[in-house]
Amino acid sequence: MSKLRVNAFTLSLDGFGAGPDQDLANPLGIGGENLHKWMIGTRFFRKVVMGQDGGTTDTDDAFAARSFENVGAWILGRNMFGPIRGDWPDDSWKGWWGDNPPYHVPTFVLTHHKRAPIEMEGGTTFYFVTDGIHSALEQAREAAASKDVRVGGGVSTVRQYLQERLIDEMHLAISPVLLGKGEHLFAGLDMPGLGYRCAEQVATPLATHVVIERA
Known part of the structure; x- marks a missing residue:
């Protein structure tokens, strides 16, 4: 059965999924990288995202590769697509990733402002959804057919789907970094009360990988 998933979503030790003050120079906020x-x-990252050879083949690599398995569509918040706020001034901004984004499937961007779809190289088409998270999920599931839908972030988007108990599985990579401020994933969320439990955990030198499932 098709799942709604979050994968390879990195948090700081103090629970932040991005740093403050996101802009063109700091796509992940200050300190977010x-x-x-x-x-x-x-x-996996070097090959799929950077188009380069080499890289580690350890547990971190296995979780990175696993994050792209059986994904038929993505959902992104507007901040994940770019730093522009308000009405789209023009059609020039097409994401952070250049002409060939790493998604390679239909990708639905949550926004309050209408925009025509953007067809990119490699099979990615960005669709802009203005009528909320449920509509985005319905459209993404239809596009994904029997495959899973992956919520790419950011924090606000993941929180909205968690609050509605719509996420089936979530892989978090907890990095040994303190950010101090930014966007906090779990603030105000009663995860056990929402029916979530920790199903898997494994530590590496650079992250503690945790898989949370909905009961």
Whole structure:
């Protein structure tokens, strides 16, 4: 059965999924890039995202590769797509990733402002959804057919789906980094009360990988 998943979502030790003050120079907020050291050196990340050879083939690499398995569509918050706020000034901004984003499947972006779909290289088409998380999920599931839908973030988007108990499985990589401020994933969420439990955990030098499932 198709699942709604969060994968390879990195948190700081103090629970933040991104640093403050996101902008073009700091796509993940100030200090946010330090969260992802566990992933950027892996063979999977270097091949799929950077188009390069080499990289580690350890537990971190296995979790990175696992995050892309059986994914038929993605859902992104607007902040994950770019730093632009308010109405789209024009059609020039097409994401952080260049002409060939790493998604390679239909990708649904939550926003309050209408925009025509953008067809990119490699099979990625960005669709802009203005009528909420449930509509985005319905459209993504239809596009994914029998495959899973992956919520890519950011923190606010993941929180909204958690609050509605819609996420079936969530892989978090907890990085040994303290950010102090930013966007906190679990603030105000009663995860056991929502029916979630820890199903798997494994530590590496650069992250503690935790899988949370909905009971």
